[in-house]
Amino acid sequence: MSVIGLGCAAMLGRAGRRESLAALAAAYDAGITFYDTARSYGYGACESLLGEFFAGERRSRVVLCTKFGILPGNPSGWKNRVKPLARALLNVAPQLRGMVRKHAADQFLPSQFSIATLRSSFETSLRELKTDYVDILLMHSPPVSVLQQEDMLEELRRLTESGKVRMAGVSADGEVIRAVFEKHSSVLKAAQFPMNPFSMGLASLTPDAAKSLLLIANHPFGGAEGITRCRNQIDLLRRDPAVPQSLREKLDARGENLLPEFVLNSIIQDTGVSVVIPSMLQPAHLKSNIGAVERCRFSAAELQLIRKSLIESPLVNAAGLPQSPAF
Structure with a gap:
């Protein structure tokens, strides 16, 4: 799978x-x-x-x-x-x-x-x-x-x-x-x-839940609004002096894969989530999402710090962004 x-x-x-x-x-x-x-x-x-x-x-x-x-x-x-x-x-x-x-x-x-x-x-x-x-x-x-x-x-x-x-x-x-x-x-x-950067509240529960359940994360980017907010969060972390310099340098890098690496790996690495299911109707999105998981620039410790920052961020909506039927 x-x-x-x-x-x-x-x-x-x-x-x-x-x-x-x-x-x-x-x-x-x-x-x-x-x-x-x-x-x-x-x-x-x-x-x-x-x-x-x-x-x-x-x-x-x-x-x-x-x-x-x-x-x-x-x-x-x-x-x-x-x-x-x-x-x-x-x-x-x-x-x-x-x-x-x-x-x-x-x-x-x-x-x-x-x-x-x-x-x-x-x-x-x-x-x-x-x-x-x-x-x-x-x-x-x-x-x-x-x-x-x-x-x-x-x-x-x-x-x-x-x-x-x-x-x-x-x-x-x-x-x-x-x-x-x-x-x-x-x-x-x-x-x-x-489970997306703005609904990470379950992340503290998923490792234990994964011992008895197959966990599937949907709506990982939170729609167009979520993508904008996620980019804002990346900017906040990039400018935060409390964030290790090595991580800020990685967040300062440009390229189409930064956002999916930040989002998808925050969801699947060390959380117990087995599958994440974005809507990848465009070939470019499919390619970048697969590349983001296969070649992640962030270490496990950095992803843990990113998740912590997302949970504590004032930008985060703890209730998540609801998934609506697509027309």
């Missing part, structure tokens, strides 16, 4: 079919083996795209992670036809992204955690992915109360024992993930959560 996975939330939403297939091909050819999707991604069409791409012998070479609990609205009709218009609008007016995301979020049905919905959603996922099993099945943004829903946990146990699911778990934000860490469930063996 590759340390970097491909987050597919934007496929057939913000990104069109051609761009999405090109991103899948580039990631696969580069050795990426972890692909993260959900029943709701691409307005319900993303799983089908992955099923098409990974049909045949490719399937056994990758880890497919999907989710249930958020259902897409009706992808047909006018909503489907206006997606290309929305993409074009964002290309010329990116400041409207928040408005488009809000409209997109209105097209989904969250908190769908009945047993009947789980069964129906999962069978649809298998059919769309063109497979008879998924490697990881996650609850998608459940409330904490679902973790106590014994019939739900028993159904997930049944699916894992049948071999249709290799590993079950939860994809959620901090409060729910903390509860997953504390629960030590015999059923829930994976946890996916936002």
Whole structure:
């Protein structure tokens, strides 16, 4: 399983079919083996795209992670036809992204955690992915109360024992993930959560949690706002006389890989996180992210200092930056 996975939330939403297939091909050819999707991604069409791409012998070479609990609205009709218009609008007016995301979020049905919905959603996922099993099945943004829903946990146990699911778990934000860490469930063996320079609060808990859970970090750059804030944080560290000179010199270096090295290695080195899943639709982003992990300029001690500075920084939003469905 590759340390970097491909987050597919934007496929057939913000990104069109051609761009999405090109991103899948580039990631696969580069050795990426972890692909993260959900029943709701691409307005319900993303799983089908992955099923098409990974049909045949490719399937056994990758880890497919999907989710249930958020259902897409009706992808047909006018909503489907206006997606290309929305993409074009964002290309010329990116400041409207928040408005488009809000409209997109209105097209989904969250908190769908009945047993009947789980069964129906999962069978649809298998059919769309063109497979008879998924490697990881996650609850998608459940409330904490679902973790106590014994019939739900028993159904997930049944699916894992049948071999249709290799590993079950939860994809959620901090409060729910903390509860997953504390629960030590015999059923829930994976946890996916936002972890970026502005949501490092879980970093103190992840090493212990990793002893019993597969940890997956999503939204590592925190979107466009997060990238800007991260660059500001790098500037603060570069000018801080309390930071060792050797580290300030590394932060003063220019180059396209400084930011991904700073972000991705802060997340995966010595934290217990097994996989980080940025959305890498552009070949340049894929290349720089892989290079950042393969050739990191920072030592383990320097990354520990960076994480400490991020947790203590006034720039940091401890609650993290929420992940929204991509149009």
